[in-house]
Every structure is written in structure tokens, then in C-alpha cells.
Amino acid sequence: MDNYLLFLTMSLLLVILPGPDTTLVIQSAVISGKKNGLLTVFGSVSGVLVHTTAAVLGLSAIIVKSALLFSILKYIGAIYLIYLGVMSFIAIKKGNNHNEAVQPKKAQKSFFLQGFTTNASNPKVAVFFLTFLPHFITSKEQALFQFLIMGLSYALITILWLILLVFLVSTISGWLKKPAVQNMIHGCTGAVLMIFGIRLALEKQP
Numbered sequence: 001m002d003n004y005l006l007f008l009t010m011s012l013l014l015v016i017l018p019g020p021d022t023t024l025v026i027q028s029a030v031i032s033g034k035k036n037g038l039l040t041v042f043g044s045v046s047g048v049l050v051h052t053t054a055a056v057l058g059l060s061a062i063i064v065k066s067a068l069l070f071s072i073l074k075y076i077g078a079i080y081l082i083y084l085g086v087m088s089f090i091a092i093k094k095g096n097n098h099n100e101a102v103q104p105k106k107a108q109k110s111f112f113l114q115g116f117t118t119n120a121s122n123p124k125v126a127v128f129f130l131t132f133l134p135h136f137i138t139s140k141e142q143a144l145f146q147f148l149i150m151g152l153s154y155a156l157i158t159i160l161w162l163i164l165l166v167f168l169v170s171t172i173s174g175w176l177k178k179p180a181v182q183n184m185i186h187g188c189t190g191a192v193l194m195i196f197g198i199r200l201a202l203e204k205q206p
Contacts, residue, residue, distance in 0.1 A: 007136050010081075010196055011154045014128055015161050017084065017189050018091075018182070021047075021119045022165065028111050029166045036111045037166035043115025045159045050120045052151030055129035056144060074200065077131030081197030088190025092183050129154075135200060 021044045029037030133150050137143050175181060 003136055006196075007132075007150060008153060008157070010132065010193075011128075011157050012161070013189050013192055013196075014084070015154075015158050017088065017193075018186075021115065021162070024114060024118050025162050025165055026169050028114075029169045032111070034166055034170070037169070038163065039111035040115035041159060041162040041166060043110075043112035043117075044119040044162060045115075045155055046112075047116045047119025048155045048158050049151075051129050052148075052155060055133055056147040056151055058130075074131075074135050077135060078197045078201035080127055080131055081193050081200060083197075085190040085192075085194030085197060088186040088193065091186045132200075 025037055025040045025044065028040040129151065133147055136150060137146050
């Protein structure tokens with residue numbers, strides 16, 4: 001599988017990019033403690049596995065049957081990467097609205113179910129799988145296996161990052177909420193995502 005390290009880098013950037021799953025995990029840890037924060041993490045990763053299964057079953061068939069669809073998905077992926085980069089810069093100007101999240105109600109869903117619902121219904125993850133995984137396939141005969149490896153790698157990165165957040169949030173929550181820190185995260189992530197998007201669009205299909 002070519003450019004596996006590039007895939008891991010892009011996955012890490014998307015996971016780190018502030019979103020509903022990240023804000024929910026931070027809130028759970030801050031408001032209800034590490035235990036409930038971890039339950040939220042496991043729920044979020046379960047949602048990622050739903051996207052992984054759907055991508056593996058659907059894309060493995062597409063990649064074997066249509067080189068045209070492969071190319072279309074690649075260019076859609078490039079556009080989406082650039083879009084994410086642009087949105088990161090816009091978030092800086094809007095005052096880091098990603099930090100605002102709805103306070104969870106105690107009588108609502110369990111922490112695990114909240115995490116699961118948030119990630120399973122997040123189109124960011126679905127679009128990422130559907131547009132970027134085909135670009136890294138090197139053998140159509142082993143497409144299913146390669147999709148599975150990339151999907152599980154993404155899930156592993158997600159759970160490691162969110163668990164790290166849970167253990168860090170209690171000691172550096174004030175620092176993480178500083179506008180300057182959020183601006184730095186959005187700025188760096190946005191620039192790198194746009195570079196990857198341009199590179200993806202210019203690369204020729206193997």
C-alpha cells in the first residue's frame with residue numbers, strides 16, 4: 001500500500017480537527033469526570049467502525065469494477081481536503097465556534113450512546129472514507145484487505161487521540177480553550193490539509 005504514512009498523517013489531521021466528537025468528549029470529561037469521558041470515547045470509536053464497515057463493503061466493489069469512479073472519487077477527495085482547509089481558516093475569523101457545544105442533559109442518552117450517535121452521524125467521517133481510501137489502493141485484488149487496514153488504522157488513531165484528550169483536559173483545559181491555541185490548531189491544520197488536497201488532485205492514478 002503506497003503512501004501509507006501519508007494516509008496516517010491525513011487521518012491524524014482530520015481526527016485532531018475540532019468537531020462535534022471532540023467537543024463532546026472534552027465536555028464529558030470536564031463535567032462528569034474521566035470515566036464518563038472514556039465512555040464517550042468508546043462510543044465515538046464505535047461510530048467510526050460503522051463508517052469503516054460501510055466503506056469496506058461498498059468501496060471494495062467499486063474499485064474493482066470502475067476505474068472512472070476511482071478517478072472521480074479521487075478528485076472529490078482533493079476538493080474536500082481543500083474545503084476542510086478553508087473552513088479551518090474561516091473558523092479562526094468566526095471566533096473558534098468549534099469550541100461551543102450543547103451541554104449534555106443528564107436525563108438524555110448514556111455517555112457511550114452520545115459518543116456513538118455523534119460520530120456515526122458525522123458526514124465528515126463518511127465522506128473521508130468514501131473519497132480518500134481508494135486513492136491509496138495499490139492492488140485491486142486485495143482492495144478489501146487494504147480498505148480494512150486503513151479503516152482500522154483510522155479508528156485506532158481516533159481512540160488514541162480522544163483518550164489522550166480525556167487525560168489531558170483536567171489539567172490543561174484552560175490552556176486548550178485559549179483563542180490563541182485554537183487559532184494555531186486551525187491555522188496549521190488548514191494549511192496542511194490544503195497542501196494535501198492540491199497534491200492529491202495533481203497526482204496521477206497508479
